[in-house]
Amino acid sequence: MPPTIEGYWNDLRSTKVWRSVFRSGTGTSTLHRALAVQQNVFLHLASVKMRRRSLAFSATWYLGTMSLATFLILTATGILLMLYYHPSVPQAYADMKDLQFVVSAGVFLRNLHRWSAHAMVFLVFAHMFKVFYRGAYRPPREFNWVIGVILLILTLFLSYTGYLLPWDQLAFWAITVGANIMSAVPVMGRKVRFLMLGGNTVNANALLRFYVLHCVILPLVAGLLIAIHFWRIRKDGGLHTGQVETPAGAPNE
Amino acid sequence: MRPALVTVAALALMLSFACQRPAVQPVAKGPATVPAAIVEVSGGKQVSTIGTPLDQPLVIQVNDAQGAAVAGASVRFHSAPGVIFQPASGITGSDGQFTFAVALGGMAGRYQIVATTTGASGKAIELRMDELALGFEQNQGRQLSDLYCTRCHDPESTAERVSNHDNLTAQAHAFSDGAFLNKMSDADLMAIIQHGGPALGKSAEMPPYGRTLSKSGIQALAAYIRAVADPPHQPGEAVYAQR
Amino acid sequence: MSDQKPFQAAIESDSRKAPVRIAFVTRRTSPQVKAESDQYVMTWPEGIFRVLVVCEVLAIILVTMSLFWDAPLEGLADPMQTPNPAKAPWYFLGLQELLHYFPPVVGGVLIPTLVVLALVIIPYFNVNVEAEGLWLRNRGKRLRIFAAVVLALIVFLIVFEVWAVLAPTVLIAAAMLFAAREANNAGRFRRWLILRPLSFWIMTWFLASASLLTGIGTFFRGPGWSWVWPWKE
Amino acid sequence: MEQSKDDVTRRGSFIKIGIGSLAVAGCGAAVFGYQFLSPNVLYEPSPIANVGKPDRFPPDSVTVDLVAGIYIMHAAEGFYALTATCTHLGCLTAWKPDLNIIACPCHGSKFNRRGVKIDGPAPRPLAWLKVWVNDEGDLLVDRSTPVPQDHFVRV
Amino acid sequence: MLFGDSARAFGTLGVVLLLLLAIVPARDFFSEWYRYQKGYLRLIRGRDDAITLQRRFEGGIHQTWIPELGVVDRCGSCHVALKEASLRNVGIQPFRPHPPIPHSLDEMGCVMCHRGQGAATTVEEAHRSAKESEDPMVPARYLESSCGQCHMDKPTGIPRLNAGRTLLTRYGCVHCHSIVLPDGVKLAPTDDPPSLQHVADKTTREWIFAWIKNPQAYSGTATMPNFQLKDEDARDISAFLIAQSTMLASSAAPASAAASDAAALQAGASMYGESFCASCHAIQNAAGLLVGGNVGPELTRIGTKAKPDWLRAWIGNPKGYDPETLMPHYRFDDKQLTLIAGFLENKTDSDFMANVKLDQATPRQVAHGKLLVTEMGCAVCHEINGIHRPDNFAPDLTAVGSRPLAKIVFLPEMPRTLAAYVEAKIKEPRSFGSALKMPQFNLATGQVDNLVTALLAQTDRARTLPARLRVAGHASSNYEPAGAAGRLMRDLNCFSCHSINGRGGDMAPDLTWEGSAVQRDWLLKFFKNPNTLRPTLIRRMPKFNVTDQEAGMLTDYILAVYQTPAFDRDSPQPASDASQIEKGRQLFYSKYACQACHIVDPQKDKGYIGPTLTEVGSRLTAAWIFQWLKGPQTLRPGTLEPDQQISDSDATSLTTFLMAQKGHAKTQEAKHK
Known part of the structure; x- marks a missing residue:
């Protein structure tokens, strides 16, 4: 057999070094495939087998996957953008210009970050509604739903804190408006705003806090x-199949 | 029925044309006579600063082959990018003339302004006028020249400034005298300003300015002299015209 | 599935209590688990590849957007100069729109807090976990409660002049009434509607209101938070 | 059976194409990641320092420019400039007029006026830097360009 | 079929993603600056000096960073040939080298002068920023405005800015608008709007009406702007101004009837000429051209304006009416006063007030007039009884050159640039709304451009620049001569024309060291009868009719006080032997060719740039002549005579020769003729 790319590839995969890193073998048997998931640090959160129905697009629309x-x-x-960013006034804005011009x-990375951030907020919202309408929040998945709600709020907060970092007019006034909404909370609103901004106005302190x-x-x-x-997805019985749990006697399509 | 009607109508139409034709006069479309040349009335060879409007408007006249003014000729102007015309095109008046204001572009140098009209059989007729925009250094030279030089070097007197040109035994060359000054090298030009006429074997009536003017001032003067030279000083200055 | 077999493992969930899996095993038999082999697939490669494909699609969309549509960057922040209107990020514009109608404490605090709380307690709020259709039982009583609640809500919204929420409220209420009619010779869509539980209706109302408010805040609000038509510049 | 085998090979080749293009994209990302990481512009002071008119420096004098990190020497043969950074571990040296030496405060290296090491752990003499006079008559020092020793500039 | 065959989808989408990602570096490759650099390399390829130019060319983004000025410039990324003087004749941007300027491009950067966004590397963003808060490039027309961020002095080379700053004060812009120059000096007006507290002494209500309706109809050179008043408003304002006026005792001097016969008019006209009134005042000649200076108001229609009594009182003693006036106090006797006042009273224009018919003012009109005068801010410029000078009447223009476009309301169809806005605002202020207070000024296009240039220099950046960059303006001196001579000098208003110790006008020679220059006898005689020294001058020193005693006092004061410390005026005169004189003559006529500009022998010499030297030996001191020859600019900075580096011995000979030019006989002869 003449040496082919595939031949080299297979040779590589059978070397000791490779085997020491990727513990599972090369086979296509069920066992090998199971090991591929079990023994991979990233994949072992998933079970070795999945319900076929849960893989159907209609089941989840893959919204959670896309959010991740x-x-x-x-x-x-x-992380890449951080390498060109100084969280200081007005250098932060000059850094935006540098990203754009030199x-x-x-500019591509900034765009990708920005649009992905908007996409993530949208996807997480959509994920939540999809989970709700599929009924996947019901026991035993109720705690995972709560985590999901917290993750939604975190996503909003991540996006909101990132909004200030370019230090342009859009950022400044969006954060000012947002912070003022927050200060409407009775009793502790002003204090929360004060702590969040590190002062009474959106200034260098606020920028640094938002950055961190x-x-x-x-x-x-x-x-x-x-x-x-x-982890809870797996522990709570895997992905919801998307089967509507219909009560007895109801028409079933 | 219908073919008959059409025939009648067509006949009537033909008849009406046939009857009218001898009666129709050539309609005065455009100029009564055909433009053959554009001549400059005034406004050429002005000196201005970069980006600024010329002091005097440019006036051009469209003439026919016999040299008579052509009224109603359409004229267009163009030049290098950055030159602004007010207006950029128009129709000549009853005296065949058209007046327009020009602001030169943002770079120092000679600007060629082209006025175009259409002559017989659609041939384009052009007139080229040169205008000069001075940069910072040349402008500074111009001011120094106005202060120190023109009293002797400019033969024309004005109400505010009486020319001393004719009181000299030596002949002071006007700075626009390109025919003479272009032949001098930059070094000679600066030497004569700095050390006076005797430095180049010329009259002592040209005093030395080396101690009165700074080196950059003398350079500026030389730059100004080069800029206003007519015919233009060849090496160096860019001519902006439409490409 | 319908023909009876001697050993049948059943899995049910009793939603009133904590759900458990119970296998009912008939006497003198051992439990036999029938492998539903056609129901399961290997995560590798079936699942993983699908996930990869989805990620590729997402990446393609985002990369295309990033290539041809630059992220906005306005002038340097200037505390002395407020742009009109000053808008929060789009996902807060629904909230900002609410603030236009309600006092800050209501629009900025009460409503969002209630929404978050509601979201958190949904799974613990143990009513109707079987998700039975709202109108399938106690129809008369539920209709009366429904009428009282919806009327109160509409009055509340009219008092505060919240037209942007009033519209979906009326719409959803109409749909609920449409579903509440007697279910004889119902069409497919209505049969589907009839089966919707209460939580579905509430969430749909929330989704419609939130989307509408966000859309209005994003596209239809101009200087001084006045109404503008986005296509009229 | 034939069909199915075809199917399998086709499937395999698609997967290969997919993995291959992702691998190429990954390599490309690495290359352009490198480009991204190398700055195209630098916010660093110019290596060329303008130290002013030569008559600022009296004959036979040593002038320290701490901002630029250089010594400007006016010797009998002309002007020259030395870097003030010690060649040992990069401390900023100091001129001791009383002792007529350049001394490093960190590890005790000592140099004479010409930058030649007299004492201490420094491995090399202090570098001579390029000096010239511009059109305005200012003395300029290029801190990034060393010149051979005894390279004097006459004004 | 997205998930029907995930392998196929995976492969296909992988290729699509790869292709898309490949566009990312391509975008950098096709960036504008990279394209321009390639264009530059193409441009220089065919040239003789291609190798030199190519060696000097460096690819990549070029950045000039000057932290202390806040300058980040990347202009050089496209303008790659800024320092390549050999490309001077390349008419294509961005490859033109920068023309010579007194600053180094590396030390100043580009945006300090041209403004725009230096950090941008695209043509559009760098030159015309799309963001309203960011500076676009300043048009070449107003480029000098950038010089004004540092230069408060008035260097040559930036005539537009200098003229603009002068206009700001001369046209009284700074009465209403406060403008602080970047060095912290507040611009003070240099026009002198008259006080209106006694205006009824001076003129009639009808004249006021016609004047405020259109000042330029009375005098084309009037700097008072047109407030575009309605007839009723002008009527009421004139009523109020007359009503508030109080009478000055000095204006009511008894008047002998002005003679108006032709002979008296002729005599008055020659009085006007002899007194050199035309040095300051202009009168339209028959051709409609203004003849005379522009220091004082135009007098073409003075008879229509001024009441005869007031005119006589004014000419008799201007300071009696206006203590701040620049007009000198001529010592006219009653007869002379009658002649000259009669001449001026005859300067009337019947058309000017032909249609003005005003009824008796009612109290309501007066009250309404007062309201209008208060609202329109007349008291910002003029002193008016009963109205306080309002402060902060118009917007502060100190930072107008940095005003963000977002804070500007543009007219429709107007270019959205600051320069266009400022220009429109100066040209036609009321086009922004008829209710606006700013009046219509009477300015030529060039003057508007100059004003725009001066205003655009008022940037925020200018105030944040390091102080070492600022070139301060000449501080105005408040020198006051002391004693009786000082009083006389103030009465004669010497400072209107002459400058001494940094104070005064520039119409006549600087007298700071006049005491070292002149001989006593000559100066004494000059005061009694000033004759001009320069043949071509139009403006001349008037004859003030001073008494012998006054002339003597002034002469003594000048000789004693205005002495240069550089040399002794009484140092011994070089021996005047004939050979020295002859040597001096040789030097004068051949080596230095002084006759090009000076006249020693009126028969032979013709040069008339410098003063006539026919009697210089009895005018100047020998020490002064010697020192002057050695270095004219050291004695009088800015004088035109070039420093010829004359050696001591040549200077001595020339001094001897010049001191021999006493010229008595010749002038006597000339006088007889």
């Missing part, structure tokens, strides 16, 4: 909750 995908895109692009593919929230605190919390969310 946007989160991962946002993490990747966000950083290779800077956006880049460190909220992503960490969100990542943790996402892990729990996924």
Whole structure:
């Protein structure tokens, strides 16, 4: 057999080094496929087998998957953008200009981050409604629903804190309006606003706080909750099949 | 029935044309005579600063082959990008003339302004006029020149400034005298300003300005002299015209 | 599925209590689990590939957007100069629109808090977990409660002049009444509507109101939060 | 059976195409990631320092420009400039007029006026920097361009 | 079929994604600056100096960063040839080299002068930013405005800005608008709007009516703007102004009837000429051209305006009516006063007030007039009885050059640029609304451009620049001569024309060191009968009819006080032997060719740029002549005579020669003729 790319590929996969990293083998048997999931740190949250119905597009519209995908895109692009960003006034705005004008593919990464952020908010909302209408919030998945609601709020907060970072007019006034809505909370509203902005107006302190929230605190919390969310999917019986649990006697299509 | 009607109508139409034709006069569309040339009435060779309107409007006249003014000829103007015309096109008046204001572009140099009209058989007739926009350095030279030089170098007197040109035994060359000054090298030009006429074996009536003017001032003067030279000083200055 | 077999494992969930899986095993038999092999697929590669395809689709959409549509960047933030209107991010515009109708405490705090609370307690609010159709039982009593609640809500909305919420409220209420009629010779759509539980109606009302408010806030609000038509510049 | 086998190979080739293009995209992302990470513009002070008119420096003098990190020397042979950064571990050295030496405060390296090491752990003499006079008559030093020793500039 | 065959979907979508991602670097590749750099390389390829140019060319984004100025410039990324002087004849942007300027491009950057967005690397964003808060480039027409961010002095080379700043004060813009220059100096008006507290002494209500309706109809050079008043409003304002006026005792001097016969008019006209009134005042000649200076008001229609009594009192003693006036106090006797006043009273224009018919003013009209005068801010410029000068009457224009476009209401069909707005506002203020208070000024297009240039210089950036960049303007001096001579100098208003110790006008020579220059006898004689020294001058020193005693006092004061410390005026005169004089003559006529500009021998010499030197030996001191020859600019900065680097011995010979030019005989002869 003449050497082919596939031949080399298979040779590579049978080397000791490869086998030490990817513990499962190359086979296509059920066992191998099961091991591929079980022994992969990223995939082991999923069960080895899934219900065929739950894989149908109509079951979930893959909204949760897409939400996770946007989160991962946002993490990747966000880390790259951080390399050209100084959370200070007015340097933050100059950095936006630099991204636009002098950083290779800077404007693309910024666009991708921005649109992915909007997409994530939208997808998470849609995910929630889809889960609701499919009835997937019902026991035993009620706790995972609560985590989902918290993740929704976190997503909103992540997006909101990121909104200030370009330090342009849009950012400044959107945050000002948002912060003023928050200060309407009786008793503690003003205090919360004060703590969040690090002062009474949206200024350099607020920018730094939003930066830390956006880049460190909220992503960490969100990542943790996402892990729990996924773990609970499996523990609560896998993805909801999308079967409407109809009461007895009702017409069933 | 119908063919008959059509025939009658067609006949009537033909008849009406046939009857009318001898009666129809050539309708005065456009100029009564055909433009053969555009001549400049006034406004050429002005000196201005970059980006600014010329002091005097440009006036051109459209003439026919016999040299008589052509009224109603349509004229268009164009030049390098950045030159603004007010208006950029129009119809000549009863005296065959058309007046327009020009603001030169943002770069220093000579601007060629082209006025175009259409002659017999659609041939384009053009008139080219040169206008000069001075940059910062040349403008500075112009001011120094107005202060120190023109009293002797400009033969024309004005009410505010009486020319000293004719009181000199040596002949002071006007700065626009390109035929003479273009032949001098930059170094010679600056030397004569700096060290006076005797430095180049010329009259002492040209005093030395080396201690009165700064080096950059003398450079500016030389730049101004080069800019206003007529015929134009060849190496260096860009001519902006439509490409 | 319909023909009876001697050993049948049944899985049911008693929703009134904590759901458990109970296998009823007939005496003198052992439980036999029938593998539903056609019901299950291997996560690798079936599931993973599907997920990958979905991610590719999403990436393609986002990359296309990013290539041809630049993220907005206005001038440098200037505290001395308020753009008119000053708008929050789009997902808060529903809230901002509410603030236009209600005092801040109601629009900015009470309503969002209630919404979040409602969302959290949905699964624990143990009414009707079987998701039976709202009108299938106690129809008369429920209609009276429904009428009282909807009327109160409409009066409340009219008092505060919240036309943007009034419209979906009336619409949903009409749909509920439409579903509440006697179910004889009902069409497919109405039969589907009849089966909707109460939570469905509430969520749909919330979804419609929120979407409408956000849409209005995003597209139809101009200087001074006045009404503008987006196509009229 | 034939059909199914075809199907399988076709499936396999699609997967190969897919994985292949993702791999290429990944490699491309790495290349352009590298481009992204290398800044196209720098916010760094120009290596060329304008130290002013030569007559600022009296003959036989050593002038320290701490901002630029250089010494400007006016010797009998002409002007020259030394970097003030010690060649040992990069501390900023100091001119000791009383001792007529350049001393490093960190590890005790000592240099003479010509930058030659007298004492201490420094591996190399202090670098001589390119000096020239511009059109306005200002003395300029290029901190990024070393020149051979004993390269004096006469004004 | 998206999920029907996920392998096929996976493969296909993978390829699509790869292709899309490949566009990302392509966008960088097709960026504008990269295209321009390729264009530049194409442009220079065919040139003789291609190799040099190519070696000097560096690819990539070029950035100039000047942190202390807040400048980030990337203009050089496209304008790659800014420093390539050999490309001077390339008429294509962005490849033109920068023309020579007194600043280094590396030290100033581009946006300091041209404004625009230096950080941008696209043509549109850099030159015409789409964002309303960002500066677009300043048009070449107003480019000098950028110089004004640092330059408060008035260097040559920026005539537009200098003229604009002068106009701001001369046309009284700064009466209403406060403008603080970047160095913190507040612009003060240099026009002198008359006080209206005694206006009824001076003129009639009808004249006021016609004047405020259209000041330029009375005098084309009037700087008072047109308030575009309605007839009723002008009627009421004139009524109020007359009503508020109080009478000055000095204006009511008894008047002997002005002679108006032809002979008296002729004598008055020659009085007007002899007194050199035309140095300051202009009168239209028969051809309608203004003849005379523009320091004082035009007098073509003065007879229509001024009441005869007031005119006589005014000419007799201007400071009696207006202590701040620039007009000198001529010592006219009664006869002279009658002649000259008669001449001026005859300068009338019957058309000017032909249609003005005003009834007796009613109290209501007066009250309404007062309201109008208050509202329109007349008291910002004029002193008016019973009305306080309002503060902060019009918007502060200190930072008008940085006004964000979002804060500007543009007219429809108007270019959305700050320059266009300011220009329109100056040209036709009322086009922004008839209720606006700003009046219509009478300005030529060039003047409007100059004003726009000066206003655009008032930027925020200018105030944040490091102080070392600022070139301060000349501080105005408040020098006051002391004693009786000082009083006399103030009475004669010497400072209106002459400058001493940094104070005064520039119409006549600077007298700071006049005491070192002139001989006593000559100066004494000059005061009694000033004759001009320069043949071509139109403006001349008037004859003030000073008494001997006054002339003597002034002469002594000048000789004693206005002495330069540089040399002793009484240092011994070089020996005047004939050979020295002859040597001096040789030097004068051949080596230095002084006759090009000066006249020593009226028969032979013709040069008339410098003063006539026929009697310089009895006018100037030898020490002054010597020092002057050695360095004219050291004695009188800005004087035109070039410094010829004359050696001491040549200067001595020339001094000897010039001191020999006493010229008595010749002038005596000339006088007899």
